[in-house]
Amino acid sequence: MLKINKLHKSYPIGDSSLHVLKGIDLSVEAGEMVAIMGSSGSGKSTLLNIIGMLDEADEGEYILDNVPIKNLTEKKAAIYRNKFLGFIFQSFNLINYKNALDNVALPLYYQGLKRKERIEKGLFHLEKVGLKDWAHHLPNELSGGQKQRVAIARALAADPKLLLADEPTGALDTKTSHEIMDFIQSLNDEGKTILMVTHEEDIASMCKRIVRLKDGVIIEDTFVEQVRASQYV
Amino acid sequence: MNRTRSLLSGFTVAFAISLFAILFGIVNGLVNTFDSAFADDASNSIFVQSGMTSKASNGLQAGRRIQFKNEDQAWIKEEFGDKVQYITSRVYLNVVATFRNEKSNYSIRAVNPDHQYLENTKVTYGRYVNESDIKNKTKVVVIGRLVEEDLFLKTTAIGKYINLNGIQYKVVGVFSDDGGDNEERLIYMPISTAQQIYGNNDYVDQINLTYNPDMNFDAAIGFSNLLTKKLKDRFTVSQNDQRAIRVRNLANESKAINQFTFILGFLVLVIGFGTLIAGIVGISNMMIFIVKERTKEIGIRKALGASPKSIVSIILLESILVTIIAGFVGLVIGMGVVEFAGPFLEKYFIKDPSVSLSIVVGAAITLILAGAIAGYLPAKKASRIKPIVALRDD
Numbered sequence: 001m002l003k004i005n006k007l008h009k010s011y012p013i014g015d016s017s018l019h020v021l022k023g024i025d026l027s028v029e030a031g032e033m034v035a036i037m038g039s040s041g042s043g044k045s046t047l048l049n050i051i052g053m054l055d056e057a058d059e060g061e062y063i064l065d066n067v068p069i070k071n072l073t074e075k076k077a078a079i080y081r082n083k084f085l086g087f088i089f090q091s092f093n094l095i096n097y098k099n100a101l102d103n104v105a106l107p108l109y110y111q112g113l114k115r116k117e118r119i120e121k122g123l124f125h126l127e128k129v130g131l132k133d134w135a136h137h138l139p140n141e142l143s144g145g146q147k148q149r150v151a152i153a154r155a156l157a158a159d160p161k162l163l164l165a166d167e168p169t170g171a172l173d174t175k176t177s178h179e180i181m182d183f184i185q186s187l188n189d190e191g192k193t194i195l196m197v198t199h200e201e202d203i204a205s206m207c208k209r210i211v212r213l214k215d216g217v218i219i220e221d222t223f224v225e226q227v228r229a230s231q232y233v
Numbered sequence: 234m235n236r237t238r239s240l241l242s243g244f245t246v247a248f249a250i251s252l253f254a255i256l257f258g259i260v261n262g263l264v265n266t267f268d269s270a271f272a273d274d275a276s277n278s279i280f281v282q283s284g285m286t287s288k289a290s291n292g293l294q295a296g297r298r299i300q301f302k303n304e305d306q307a308w309i310k311e312e313f314g315d316k317v318q319y320i321t322s323r324v325y326l327n328v329v330a331t332f333r334n335e336k337s338n339y340s341i342r343a344v345n346p347d348h349q350y351l352e353n354t355k356v357t358y359g360r361y362v363n364e365s366d367i368k369n370k371t372k373v374v375v376i377g378r379l380v381e382e383d384l385f386l387k388t389t390a391i392g393k394y395i396n397l398n399g400i401q402y403k404v405v406g407v408f409s410d411d412g413g414d415n416e417e418r419l420i421y422m423p424i425s426t427a428q429q430i431y432g433n434n435d436y437v438d439q440i441n442l443t444y445n446p447d448m449n450f451d452a453a454i455g456f457s458n459l460l461t462k463k464l465k466d467r468f469t470v471s472q473n474d475q476r477a478i479r480v481r482n483l484a485n486e487s488k489a490i491n492q493f494t495f496i497l498g499f500l501v502l503v504i505g506f507g508t509l510i511a512g513i514v515g516i517s518n519m520m521i522f523i524v525k526e527r528t529k530e531i532g533i534r535k536a537l538g539a540s541p542k543s544i545v546s547i548i549l550l551e552s553i554l555v556t557i558i559a560g561f562v563g564l565v566i567g568m569g570v571v572e573f574a575g576p577f578l579e580k581y582f583i584k585d586p587s588v589s590l591s592i593v594v595g596a597a598i599t600l601i602l603a604g605a606i607a608g609y610l611p612a613k614k615a616s617r618i619k620p621i622v623a624l625r626d627d
Contacts, residue, residue, distance in 0.1 A: 054536060054621040074541045074617070082538020093533045093624060110538040158538070 001193050002028040002051070002162065007060035009046055020046045022216035024060070028195065030161075033188040033226070035204035036197045038213035045166060047213065048197045052085055052164045053077050065161055082110050086155030090167035092147040094139040100126060100150045101135040107158040125153040129183065145176035152183065156192075163187065165196040169203055175232075181206050182229035202227070238526070239551075242519030243559030246600060249512030250560050253505045254567025254593045260501045262578060262586030267490045269411070275351050277318070279457050280481045281309075281440040281464070290471035299468050299477045303428075303435040306345075309442065312463060316456050318445050321345035322437035324427045328397040330420070332384040339380060341397070341420045343427030351441050352410065354421075359391045359406030366423035373426075375406035377417040400430065450488035457482035509600060516604030517611070520552050524615040531615050532624040541616035548612035549605055556604050560597040567593065 009021040020043045028034055038044040049055035050062065053069060062069045064084055072080065086107075087093075094103045105122035113121070126132045129149040131142075139147055148168065155163055168184065169177035181203060188194050188208075196207060204210050205227045212220040283299040306322045324343040329336065348354070349361045361375055374395060381390045390404040402422065410416035428435055444453045461480040462472065470477040524531075531544055568588055575586045 049621050052536070054624070055619065078535065078538050078540045081536060087536050089624065093529070093536075095530050095533060106534070107537045110534075110540070110543070154537070 001030040001032075001065060002026070002195075003061070003063040004051075005061040007047075007050065007062065008058050009043075009050065009055070010058060020216055021050075021057070024213075024216075024218060026211065026218065026221075028193065030193050031188070031191050033185070033194045033208045034196065035207035035210045036195065036213065037199060037201075037204050037210055039199065041215075042213040043216045044197045044213045048164055048166055048195065051162075051195060052087060053081050078110070082107060082158055084161050086158065086160035086163045088148070088151055088155050088163065088165040088168045090170035092139070092144075092151045092171070094147055094150060094154075096139050099136050099138055100131060100142070100153075103139070103150055104154045104157050107154060111158060121157060122153075125157050126150070128156070129153045143176075144172050145179060148172060148176075148180050149183070152180070152187075156187070161193065163192050163194045165194065167198055168196060169198070169200070177203065178229045178232040182233050185226070185229055238519065238522055239555050242515050242522075243555045243562075245515030246512045246556050246559035246604075247563035247566065249508040249515070250563030250593065250597055250600065251567030251570070252508045253596050254564060254588045255570050256501050256505055256508075257588045257592060258567075258571030258575070258586035259578075259583055260497055261588065262575070262583030263497060264494050265585045266583065267494065275319075275353060275443050276483055276487050277443045277446050277453065278351055278483045279442050279444060279460070280479075281442070281460070282438075282479045282481075283468075284476045284479065286470055286474055286477040288471040288474045290474065291469050293469055297477075299470065301437045301440055303424075303437060305464075305467075306437065306440050308467070309440065309460070313456070313460065316445050316448070318443040319347035319350045320440065320442040321348040321351055322424055323348070323439040323441060324424055324431075324436070325438050326427060326431055328420070330380070330384060331396040332390075332393065335384040335386070337380075337383050339418060339420050341374075341422060341427065343422050343424040345424055348421070348441070351443055352412075352416075354408045354410055356406050356408050358389070359404070361406055361408070362421055362423050367425045370425045370429050371423060372400065372402045372430075373405045373422065374402045375408055375421040376404055377419050378407060378409045379414060379417040380420060381407050383418075444482075444484070450484045450491070453484035454482060454488070457484070505596070509596060509603075512600050513603045513607055516552060516556055516600070517607035519555065520548065520604075520608035520611040523548055523551055524611045528615070528618060529624065531618055532620040532622070535618070535620040536624065544616040545609070545612045548615050549608055552608045553601060553605055556601045560600060564593050564597055 004024055004026040007021055007024040008019070010017040010019040024047060036044045036047060046055065050057050053072065067080070069080065095106070098106070101119065101122045104125055105118040108118040108121055123132060123135060126135050129152055131146060131149055131153070134142060134146065139150070142150065165184070169180055172180060184194060185206060198204050205224060206229050207224070208226050209223045210220070211218055281301075283301050286293070286295050286297045286299065289295050301322070303322065306320055310317055310320055321344050326341040326343065328339055328341055330339050342348070344362060345367060346361060346363050349356070354361065356375070357378065359375070362373070365371070366373055374397070376390060376395070384390070384395065385393070390407055393404055394401045395404055397420070408421075424437070444456055448456065457480050461478065464478050464480070465472055465474065468478065527548070534544065571586050571588055575583075578586060
């Protein structure tokens with residue numbers, strides 16, 4: 001599903017540059033649920049952004065679903081993001097003047113679907129996250145948990161191969177966090193491949209594999225016994 | 234989306250368009266005022282009149298009366314050829330006109346057929362004096378609209394006979410004139426008829442002509458100066474004698490007015506252009522703010538698979554939408570002001586101020602196009618925003 005070889009990334013800071021990723025090797029199979037952990041500055045978000053094609057690596061190889069991701073034009077990157085990836089952000093990143101349904105349907109718009117189909121699919125995914133009745137509400141009328149569920153529905157709408165989550169529970173309280181994690185686990189149970197950045201141990205333990213980063217290198221990569229979130233809900 | 238910002242930017246655009254429309258209306262009004270001042274006569278008219286000599290010349294004493302005759306008109310035409318467009322002589326008479334029980338005093342102008350074009354006379358019914366009338370000295374008249382109203386009341390005058398100082402004339406035409414009521418209380422008759430019946434001579438009181446409109450103002454003024462000089466020689470009048478022969482050329486006035494309207498038009502063009510530029514600056518400013526405000530949204534959209542092209546179109550669309558709405562509002566306000574304030578401005582020499590819709594629409598389209606072009610750079614820049622930068626939590 002995903003293969004990374006000797007990935008390097010540095011950011012220029014003034015005259016010098018900050019070497020954030022110092023040769024990352026990682027491969028993820030379909031159906032995995034991986035937590036990427038590390039303290040701030042460890043490079044975990046940078047890694048996720050490169051995987052998400054939101055950022056580009058300086059060196060190294062990145063193959064996603066047998067497609068080498070390299071020297072992409074903006075247009076090509078847009079198509080790949082739309083086709084391969086679903087994003088879940090810490091701060092939800094919903095478009096605040098569009099209602100829940102329109103937010104969910106947005107990736108479908110960029111796939112070039114007709115309006116009727118977009119609404120149909122959008123409602124289907126909203127129902128999946130249990131928010132069909134909230135379809136016509138604006139984001140600011142929703143609670144944090146509801147917003148994140150709309151964001152998840154949006155990430156799922158385009159039926160991506162890989163779901164990328166950047167601190168998906170970072171802005172939520174413990175109870176809501178567990179609800180969201182329960183939902184993400186159920187998506188994984190259905191076969192979705194999920195990659196998640198977090199710094200919370202209990203959230204990480206709900207994944208099947210934990211990759212620890214420190215100073216730009218992987219220091220630990222272990223498969224763990226998954227803790228089910230449903231027991232807390 | 235910041236509605237206040239869009240509103241303010243829109244206001245700039247609306248203001249620019251309405252100001253443009255109002256300015257244009259005012260200038261049009263001023264031009265109309267000057268145009269109408271000359272609507273009565275052809276603007277290329279030259280009037281030639283005679284009087285008493287005020288200076289002795291070539292052995293002849295001062296105080297001699299100069300009298301034009303038919304031959305003088307013919308001489309001018311012969312002497313100057315195609316520099317003369319139309320030419321007519323005039324004989325003035327005052328008559329008492331009667332038709333049945335109605336009776337009134339009128340001025341008569343006995344003229345040649347060309348007079349119609351010199352005076353911008355509009356024949357509403359029937360015909361004007363023609364060459365055959367001149368040749369046959371027919372007893373026909375063309376009467377003003379108000380003469381018909383006065384004497385014939387509600388009935389039509391054409392074909393009826395009107396009594397002028399005891400002689401019957403057939404009414405062959407009725408005319409109207411933009412020169413006002415006095416011009417429409419005139420009676421025209423063939424000059425030859427008047428000369429035979431009222432004097433049995435070939436005297437004329439005045440000669441009017443128009444110069445060839447292909448001549449520019451300076452050539453026309455040169456022409457009338459030469460005409461004056463040659464006429465003075467012909468009648469043995471001193472060149473310094475300002476009274477014996479008087480030539481008035483409307484080109485002198487037209488030239489001054491033409492320069493005035495040209496400068497006015499140029500000024501408006503400069504001011505209008507300035508307001509449009511202010512509008513364009515307003516739009517590009519708006520675009521930059523739109524991009525700044527929507528940076529995060531652009532990042533989200535790009536993460537979801539928006540192509541750079543679609544980002545450009547989102548940004549351009551918003552600015553074009555605001556510009557179109559604001560442009561329309563400005564257009565309505567500007568034209569409304571011109572329309573409603575127009576009637577009250579006549580005493581300030583602004584007559585019928587009007588803006589042609591096509592000019593204002595043209596200005597609005599220019600503004601929208603220029604705005605889109607000016608906004609394209611910020612939009613393009615927005616499309617290059619890296620989603621990772623846009624999505625970074627503040």
